[in-house]
Amino acid sequence: MRQFENPEDARTLALAIVETIPEPFVVLDDSFCVVAANNAFYSTFEIDPSHSHGITFFDLASGQWDIPVLRDLLTTAIQQHRPIAGFEFERDVSKLGRRTMLLTTMTVGYDGALRSNTLLVFRDVTEARKAEADKQAYLERTEALLAQQRVLFQEMQHRVANSLQIIASILMLKARAVTSQETRHHLEDAHQRVMSVAAVQNYLYLTDGIDQIEVAAYLNKLCAGLAKSIVLDSNPVRIDVTANESCIPSQTAVSLGLIVTELVINAVKYAFPRPKPDARVLVSYEVQDTAWKLVVSDNGVGKGAVQGNPKPGSGFGTLIIEALAKQLDARVETSSSSTGLSVSITHATFTSRMPNTA
Template identity: 25%
Template sequence: MLLEDLYRLMKTGHVQAQGIVDTMTQPVVVLDQHFSVTTANNAFIKAFEIERDDILSQDFFRLGNGQWDIPELRQLISSIIPRAAAVIGFEVKHDFPTIGRRTFLVDARRLVHPDDNSPNIMVIFDDVTEHQRHDAEMDFIVAELRHRLRNLSAVVESVVKNTRTDDPAVARFKEALLGRLDITFQAQEVAALGGVAEFEALLRGAAGATVSERLECSGPSIELQSSKVLPVSMILHELGTNALKHGAASVPGGKIRVSWGLGAGPQDRTLLVWQWREEAGPRISEPERKGYGTELIEGLAAHMGGSVELSYPPSGFTATIKIPL
């Protein structure tokens, strides 16, 4: 129901309208052109711990010993009548006499009934105190987790780096482990923020600086939710590591073309589809056995409900990966 509809109903059928207004969980008050209270719903009465008879026909800005006489709010509401304007989401932080320190988002709008030229104002209050407190607590928890994660990553990397590796096979394992740990911790940093990551930026960061110089990218701007950042980063890191060791990035002149876009999947799901195609690299053939990197790529894609197609033509390795967004 539009505010105008609600106000019109209040003018033509007060009892019915008051019942509708009283079902609203947000505090609502209607002011006349002199800013006197004409009506208020039960949520307003309860929220500010007042009696209805004590506020009707009273100046809004004098209620509760002037608790609403806030200069910025007075100016905004005063501008509604002459300008037919609206106030949306104006934040009020105040120490109220009866309910203490609270934060409200205030919406106010001019309402004029067709049969009455006297303008009125409907004001709606949204108490966001607890919501803001919860957000602040979550920000603190996330910041603390990120801090501890960084400390943990530093300890783990230090232990691995300082482990003696006289055996060449162990040295190669150590190098691969450090790379995977690094990309894992970087991706966790992004995911911990709870936001989104742009695919191309994620691609270039996960592939590494050396491989990134060989990339030729084409595709639209696509954002990945935080839950996809870690597995996608690890897949891209494995592809980049393989290209650097055995593929197109291991020789001068080698190129890696990466293209991506959106596709349709089962059950009307939207898929991110990307192809990694290496060119001008060393001649390759399909490996006799599946390595850990390949198993990791396939396992991560399957975990996200996606699929992987790997091919090994002599001209260069190709991977086609599909994951649901």
């Protein structure tokens, strides 16, 4: 480092450096007396420069800096040449009010000399701490609102589930009470629609409003619930699910769930007019990038094989499935034979890699 020929030049440079520091800056000697300070220190804390040199730091401004914890900290730092990094404290500033300050110090020793100087830098972090406190308060309020929203959502779901159950029960009671076969068929059909909505709503209630739904778990739980509610002991039907591991938005899950419920109920209702030992409905879901395919198939008698069974492409249920598929930008294809019925819902361009046998 270049040596100054004139010691006064070094002093001039040092004072210039002190003055360019934007934060309040003070230099103390071993006796805590002020050796130098910049204008930011004097103006911020309203200290008269002419009454600062030669007196201790703790006597400045009528002893306003004589804070016990600060005195103890500086005494240790100066005596042991130990730096202070980010000591936070509060003090009143006449023109600014109560301020939160951050103090950083370093003691500088000199070769061959017993004396030293300690540099003090003060940073006003009041606004930063206030911003942090406001942010924390905002986060806490947000969490409280979200918690309240979850409670309201669960309550709404609970009420919807109860209402659907009541409607389904009333429809079934009415269907059993009427003598007209046509009226009974319409009431049973309406009951089936309500059961479709109730099955999907029940699963989404359990997900607690999660935006992304894991497809395999969703379909397994949905079909398990359907099996308990629609499969009769006198005519058992196994409902199996095969699905890739993937997630879909909850809005898409609602439409897929309604489609699956509609098709599974139809399969159980129509595919096995007589008990069959290996009666089975298979729900499969494959995904490739953004393309996917949903297939519901059975090993029953095929569509139209039983008297009174709706013809392919007819019925309110078919209209519902086609409308939901259109919402999902998917196409519906049905294939039927004496060995069963298969309905596929295909989105985008999709090439199946999964064997589909009920």
